[in-house]
Amino acid sequence: MIRSLLIANRGEIAIRIAQTATDMGIVVYCIQTNREANALYLDYADEIIILEENPNGSIYLNVEELIRICKENKIEAIHPGYGFLSESPYLASRCKDEDIMFIGPNDKAIYTMGNKGMARNLAKKSGIPVLEGSTSNITNFKDAKMWAEKIGYPIIMKAVAGGGGKGMRIVRFSDELELMYKLVVNEAKSAFNDDSLLIEKYVENPKHIEIQILADKHGNAVHLYERECSIQRKHQKLMEEAPSTILTKELRNKMGEMALYLCKKIKYHTLGTVEFLVDKDMNFYFLEMNTRVQVEHPITECITGIDLIEQQIKTAVGEVLEFEQSDIKIKGWAIELRVNAEDVQADFSPTPGIIDKMEFPNCSFLRVDTGFESGKLIPPSYDSMISKLIITGNDRQEAIDHAIAIIDNSVIKGVKTTIPFFKSVLNHPDFINGSYNTSFISEKLDKPYFQEQDEEKAAAIMALQAYLKENQNIEKNMVHEDSSVWASKMRSKLF
Template sequence: MIKSLLIANRGEIAIRLLKTANRMDIKTFCFQTPQEANAVYLRWADEVIVLPDENVSRSIFLDAAAIVAYAKQYKIEGIHPGYGFLSENPLLPKLCNEAGIVFVGPDAQLIEQMGDKNQARHIAIDTGLTVVKGSDQPILSIEAARQVIKETGYPVILKALAGGGGKGMRIVHQPEELESAYKMAVNEAKNAFGNGAMLIERYVEEPRHIEVQVLADKHGNAVHLFERECSIQRNHQKLLEEAPSAALTDELRKKMTADALALVKKTGYFTLGTVEFLLDKAGQHYFMEMNTRIQVEHPVTEAITGLDLVEWQIRTACGEPLTFKQSDVKKKGWAIEFRVNAEDVQAAFSPDFGIIDEMNFPAYPGLRVDSGFVPGSVIPSMYDSLMAKLIVSGRNREAALERALEIMERSRIKGVKTTIPFFKAVLHDPRFISGNFNTAFIAGMKTPFHQEANEEEAAALMALQYYLDEMQNIRYGEMKTENATPWISRMWNKLF
């Protein structure tokens, strides 16, 4: 077991990793950047590495060579990248291996295999998993794209070969849309991943997005930790996840988890990973991709299994064997995660960066809050807009939904706009309440925020009261002076 660990990330995931490492008596290190000199996550680290150069600090969380160099300088035994682009970069585990540093994750070859969607697709086919009909080779031109679509037909989805997180993805319904969609997807992929190669698949209309959490060691032992439902998403970015999924029967759950474990066995995968599937309306599931890192939504799996996924990720990366079998993993209760982002829901979820004046979540049974911010913190524009994750647990789905709605009503955030109004709308939506929803959920919403029946009238009355109060101030202020204008006098006479 390692004795020291560099957390090469920031925000809520850094705090999440630091908590487990501290509990395991592992000395922790974090980076302090000029952009977040007073960041909350720094309080949890045993030692802070100060980055005085602003140019270096802006790219540190993506610079594998610089991170390994700092680890060597401080004689740190392990590196954990959290989630994000760095965790998906095979260069980091390569450099760690060369330096004799433990990388908390799989090895470089596994990241390369599963990070390349074309390779991952072929491995899945060889394993016996069902995949959506699509391209067999990387698509490097619009002409090649047209040839593949002759076989698949429309609609199709373009995916960045080296991508993830919804970057470099476009859905194309008609031939006339292809050229512009292809160019946009390629440009986005080049900017995000430095690779414009595409994968094309027949687009499954209104599927559900189901992922299976897997955990394996270096000794051939592997278990699944059940599934998560991730269908509430916008532009392929997840906003809400729950475990387990309301869509799965016991039989379907057995099939999907068996497929996930078969892929783990086929590749020799170890540590924590997530195998993602699409589930169509007929109940057929298709392999989509595998994520070789800890996921943003891992807390819902922890909530229903009682396992600390970060701890086991560290232990298996260090070579320790699993101490439990599949039959030991029990599913208990229901959990839903809400990603509270600093976004203006009424302005098409645009980022709303700034200072948090107030952030207060109720002390409620069954609520876990993972956050990297406190009141007075600045939401920086150079990083993502995730403020907090609210993980709500209940004995069943109905209890979790009831609890979540009360928590949303009692949560208070001021200074920046957030996605809480959106979650209120979701929790009032009959489709979500019934469990009968898919990835087209947001597109089918009448409005992306919840509004009480008399909310407009209440707002109008409040505005009128404010106006009358202001006029009262004017009456006892300016009206007693010689500076009162004829307009003020006329308005006062009309009102009173």
């Protein structure tokens, strides 16, 4: 087992990793930057590396600087968390060169599964259903047009190196293709320094289901069932639940087995997530694989009782898996709400700033993973996540009831958040009955915030009163003006 670990990340995931690493007796190193000099995650470090960041970049994206820190401080391992360099084959390769343990799969697996085209082709060769799509990377508009016409609209264009919902556009008609192609290319070049893309047939209104897998270096692998991730905006997840309402036992096992088969084909180890789309006829298709810990991993921990970060570290250093597939059972239900500093009425635009007050209920069915507390600054230079609220119940309805109670009794002041949005979703009939899909926000929500019937009536009455009052003022002004004109005319006649 390793004795020291550098967390190459920040925020709530840095705290999450630090807590488990500390429990395992590992000395935790964190990086203090001038962007977040008083960050909460620093309180969880045994040792702090103080750095002045280049204003044009981030230390969390600087491979050589991270390697230097480990070498100078004799740190044995790097945990990249999620985002930043978590899916960088170069970081994994450099760690191997310098005899530093990388808490993740090897560089070859990261590269293969991180390239959407290669991952798709591997899935197809492995007998896993894939959507009709381009068979090679597309690097010019001529090829994009050829593949679009061959596949047939609607299609979706994806940056080959994409992730986090970036570099993706849906095209439903041929006259949209050129504009959408330019948008994807520009975004891919900016975000990933790679403007190649692939094209797939687009599935209208699918369910987004992901399978959590865990594998060791000795050929053992298990899946930890699924997470439902269909509540999305701009291809980015906002809330998740585990398990899913739509999977039968047979379909769950089939998807799990195919996810494991794919991982064994590339001798994958540690944590990984294989993502699928499920259409209205319950056909499923490989989407992509994430070779890191997911933001939504806590809900899997809640329904299985397994600490995924602990298992990720153990399998990375070479330990044998502690359990078999038959040992893993689903217990209860879990829902995760990503509380972001965003204005839901302004198309979820970020609202960085200082949190004046933040309080969540203290109860047995709530777990709060957060990188902030009252008085802390949410910096504009990073993502807008404040906290993850992980709510459990013995069954789905109880988990929903608990989630509504948590939202009703949570307080965040100083910045606008996604809390009103969650209340709207949790009270929506399509969410309650489990029939929602990835088009839920765009097609089902009248507004991205919730109002009780009484609140709506009160708002309507107030609006009507304001309207009537304004009309009265206009009428008075008109009468006054008319009478003044009449009086002046009369005066001119009389005098």
